[in-house]
Amino acid sequence: MLTTNMDIYIPVVALSAIGVLMVAGALIVGHFLRPKNPNKLKNQPYECGEDPVGSAWANFNIRFYVVALIFIIFDVEGALMFPVAAVFKKFNEVGAGGVVLLSILVFIAVLVQGIVYCWKKGDLDWVKSFKVPDSESAHEVKE
Amino acid sequence: MFDSFLFYLSAFLTCFGAVLVVLERNLMHACIYLLMSLIGTAGLYFTLGADFLAATQLVVYVGGVVILMLFAIMLTGGGLENKKDRLANLLSYIPPMGSLKSYIWGSITAVAFLSFSINITTKLVKSTEINGSIKIGPTVEQIGVKLLTDHVLMFELSSVLLLGALIGTAIISRPSKEIFLERK
Amino acid sequence: MTLYSYLLISLFLFSCGIIVMISRKNIIAMLLGIELILNASAINFVAYSRFLSGNIDGHVMSLFIIVIAAAEAAVGLGIVIRFFQLKESIHIDSAAELKS
Amino acid sequence: MNDNIVSYVLSLFDTAPTPLLVFLIFGVAIFILVNVMALIGGLGTYAERKISADIQMRQGPNRVGPYGILQFLADGVKMITKEDIIPSESNKFLFTIAPILCLSGVLATLAVIPISSGFILTDLNVGVFYLLGVSSLVGVGIFLGGYASNSKWSMLGGMRGASQIISYEVPVTISILTIVLLAGSLSFKELISGQGGYPWTWYVFHNPFTFVSFFIYFVSALAETNRAPFDLPEAESELVSGYHTEYSGMRFGFFALAEYIEVFVVCGVAVALFLGGYKVPFGLGGDTIFGQFFQIGSFFTKTFLLYYVVIWVRWTLPRLRVDQLMSICWKYLTPIALFNLVGTATWIWLFENKSMVELLMSALSGSGSTGH
Numbered sequence: 001m002l003t004t005n006m007d008i009y010i011p012v013v014a015l016s017a018i019g020v021l022m023v024a025g026a027l028i029v030g031h032f033l034r035p036k037n038p039n040k041l042k043n044q045p046y047e048c049g050e051d052p053v054g055s056a057w058a059n060f061n062i063r064f065y066v067v068a069l070i071f072i073i074f075d076v077e078g079a080l081m082f083p084v085a086a087v088f089k090k091f092n093e094v095g096a097g098g099v100v101l102l103s104i105l106v107f108i109a110v111l112v113q114g115i116v117y118c119w120k121k122g123d124l125d126w127v128k129s130f131k132v133p134d135s136e137s138a139h140e141v142k143e
Numbered sequence: 144m145f146d147s148f149l150f151y152l153s154a155f156l157t158c159f160g161a162v163l164v165v166l167e168r169n170l171m172h173a174c175i176y177l178l179m180s181l182i183g184t185a186g187l188y189f190t191l192g193a194d195f196l197a198a199t200q201l202v203v204y205v206g207g208v209v210i211l212m213l214f215a216i217m218l219t220g221g222g223l224e225n226k227k228d229r230l231a232n233l234l235s236y237i238p239p240m241g242s243l244k245s246y247i248w249g250s251i252t253a254v255a256f257l258s259f260s261i262n263i264t265t266k267l268v269k270s271t272e273i274n275g276s277i278k279i280g281p282t283v284e285q286i287g288v289k290l291l292t293d294h295v296l297m298f299e300l301s302s303v304l305l306l307g308a309l310i311g312t313a314i315i316s317r318p319s320k321e322i323f324l325e326r327k
Numbered sequence: 328m329t330l331y332s333y334l335l336i337s338l339f340l341f342s343c344g345i346i347v348m349i350s351r352k353n354i355i356a357m358l359l360g361i362e363l364i365l366n367a368s369a370i371n372f373v374a375y376s377r378f379l380s381g382n383i384d385g386h387v388m389s390l391f392i393i394v395i396a397a398a399e400a401a402v403g404l405g406i407v408i409r410f411f412q413l414k415e416s417i418h419i420d421s422a423a424e425l426k427s
Numbered sequence: 428m429n430d431n432i433v434s435y436v437l438s439l440f441d442t443a444p445t446p447l448l449v450f451l452i453f454g455v456a457i458f459i460l461v462n463v464m465a466l467i468g469g470l471g472t473y474a475e476r477k478i479s480a481d482i483q484m485r486q487g488p489n490r491v492g493p494y495g496i497l498q499f500l501a502d503g504v505k506m507i508t509k510e511d512i513i514p515s516e517s518n519k520f521l522f523t524i525a526p527i528l529c530l531s532g533v534l535a536t537l538a539v540i541p542i543s544s545g546f547i548l549t550d551l552n553v554g555v556f557y558l559l560g561v562s563s564l565v566g567v568g569i570f571l572g573g574y575a576s577n578s579k580w581s582m583l584g585g586m587r588g589a590s591q592i593i594s595y596e597v598p599v600t601i602s603i604l605t606i607v608l609l610a611g612s613l614s615f616k617e618l619i620s621g622q623g624g625y626p627w628t629w630y631v632f633h634n635p636f637t638f639v640s641f642f643i644y645f646v647s648a649l650a651e652t653n654r655a656p657f658d659l660p661e662a663e664s665e666l667v668s669g670y671h672t673e674y675s676g677m678r679f680g681f682f683a684l685a686e687y688i689e690v691f692v693v694c695g696v697a698v699a700l701f702l703g704g705y706k707v708p709f710g711l712g713g714d715t716i717f718g719q720f721f722q723i724g725s726f727f728t729k730t731f732l733l734y735y736v737v738i739w740v741r742w743t744l745p746r747l748r749v750d751q752l753m754s755i756c757w758k759y760l761t762p763i764a765l766f767n768l769v770g771t772a773t774w775i776w777l778f779e780n781k782s783m784v785e786l787l788m789s790a791l792s793g794s795g796s797t798g799h
Binding site for chain 4: 011016
């Protein structure tokens with residue numbers, strides 16, 4: 001019922017453009033309405049009243065990276081599972097459900113090993129403590 | 144009308160983003176331009192009728208790879224490059240390859256090779272291109288059927304690949320006590 | 328909007344990726360270049376599938392390219408982070424230990 | 428195939444589409460939808476304050492307009508006339524682009540939300556998957572908002588926000604996969620057409636696994652929208668205000684607007700996937716224009732009920748710790764969701780896609796007939 005097949009993407013493009021234009025428009029309109037008298041103290045980053053010490057762009061805990069890593073593997077797993085899940089019902093109707101179920105099971109079982117491994121090795125724990133060998137064995141070091 | 148608009152918009156986003164990735168020196172900004180280029184690529188997939196691939200591009204790249212890169216840039220010092228590498232003029236992007244003569248010979252060879260290969264491709268395209276409007280079939284179902292019949296081995300093996308990537312990287316990037324103590 | 332225009336875009340993306348890989352000394356920047364190159368190849372697969380063959384195999388190949396690109400990014404960035412912990416730098420020249 | 432608002436309106440008037448007409452109808456529909464969403468975002472803040480006041484036995488906003496209902500307009504005026512502060516240490520480009528990414532990502536998801544059988548902007552073949560992809564832009568926006576400010580509070584909030592959003596996307600994806608298995612399609616209309624108007628024909632009561640799946644989806648979606656009890660990125664008792672500490676005026680307003688619209692979108696998706704979507708009992712009104720109003724009413728009633736639950740949860744439960752947050756996601760929700768996925772596939776294979784109620788009915792009628 002549309003002129004071309006691509007017309008179904010008009011709302012997608014239009015709504016994303018509205019997202020950009022709304023921010024730009026509000027900032028431009030606000031430019032004429034709001035006061036503008038910056039000073040040095042006002043433009044400091046907020047640190048509860050103290051003078052900020054150093055930059056915040058320092059190195060961070062590597063835990064965040066490990067989480068992102070496990071996520072991306074499961075994200076890709078989802079991307080591969082979606083088309084298979086969409087045709088599972090049709091395969092089931094023609095009597096091939098068992099085979100498809102088996103291949104889904106194998107696929108998930110292989111990936112579950114990964115998460116089990118990370119779980120066992122403690123990569124999923126947020127705060128991981130480990131013993132310091134020999135001399136300082138009395139205290140545990142926390143990251 | 145809208146289909147050509149979508150094509151030109153996505154092509155512009157893709158190419159402009161790629162150019163900015165080349166020119167930008169701040170890695171964080173380069174990552175955002177890469178995001179722009181990836182979204183443009185998703186738009187190109189939409190114009191090609193590959194809606195599932197476009198959505199996959201959005202899910203895997205925008206949601207996954209770009210965030211991973213942002214994390215990595217931040218963990219390795221915020222992408223502030225050395226002063227040594229911050230080259231101001233465009234000329235210095237040309238890789239050094241000897242004297243002027245080699246540049247001349249190189250460009251002549253490149254032009255000859257490109258025109259030759261483009262000539263062949265255009266002939267091929269003209270002879271076999273399918274005419275008519277793009278058919279947007281439910282590509283999801285077709286891809287699903289392909290994944291379960293012709294490419295089932297690759298489907299299963301990709302899970303093994305992902306498992307390998309997960310375990311390998313978990314081992315590599317696990318915070319180890321040696322480095323931690325050394326820093327202390 | 329013929330096959331030719333898609334191939335041009337793909338060529339452009341590919342060359343941008345190559346330039347990034349050659350001209351940057353930062354390892355993460357080189358990984359950005361690799362992403363561009365993989366994207367260019369994925370566009371090629373889909374474009375050929377749409378214009379030349381008409382079947383869906385090219386889409387499946389592009390899907391696997393995306394999967395491999397994600398795995399590559401994960402492993403590559405993991406190595407980069409560990410490298411940064413050891414060397415306090417992600418400059419490619421600081422990884423020249425195997426050079427005599 | 429690909430029914431959307433344009434084909435519905437054109438079929439009402441029985442005219443052929445022209446490019447101008449298509450653009451016009453899309454334009455009007457998008458205009459209405461965006462305005463309604465802005466209104467929902469504004470009233471969301473009002474509802475939140477009023478309901479929290481009710482829970483804590485206070486009055487809540489009651490000065491502007493009757494029962495204080497115009498409070499959000501006053502807030503908007505205040506925000507737009509407030510001074511726009513960009514910290515001198517910050518990265519200006521990223522600072523500007525972060526709210527744009529958040530708002531664009533959330534607004535683009537609205538294109539596939541099925542409000543009624545006629546009022547759906549576009550019914551993509553990959554609807555749910557597209558929604559997952561576009562909404563992940565919000566994570567990038569929050570991370571950049573935290574990073575660009577160059578303030579320690581913002582940085583911590585941005586890191587927490589990004590890692591929380593990406594972690595909880597895994598259970599959300601897998602819970603959606605269970606419904607995709609049942610419906611055999613990714614487009615929202617197909618997903619809804621497998622359900623009926625009565626509660627026992629909804630997918631949430633289809634089998635025990637989808638019942639669990641619904642709760643996993645809902646909890647994870649709460650975490651994905653950074654709502655309490657998962658509002659660690661903006662936890663005011665530990666991080667001042669999280670990733671938008673340095674944002675003032677309208678820039679902060681867009682983060683808040685994006686959050687409230689995202690809550691609505693998430694509730695709408697939960698309704699469409701699990702709770703029968705826009706289907707009405709007895710098929711009231713049919714395909715006529717009155718039927719559309721019944722369907723819109725049905726969709727909005729269920730969505731606002733869930734919205735109420737979201738606010739209720741926020742003011743009832745205490746906040747989690749960050750290690751609890753991660754262990755809930757990776758050690759409980761994800762394994763259970765994976766188990767649900769396999770369980771649903773097995774259920775479809777064993778019982779040929781029959782729901783619990785259908786099985787019960789056939790068992791009852793079967794035993795009844797043999798008994799006599």
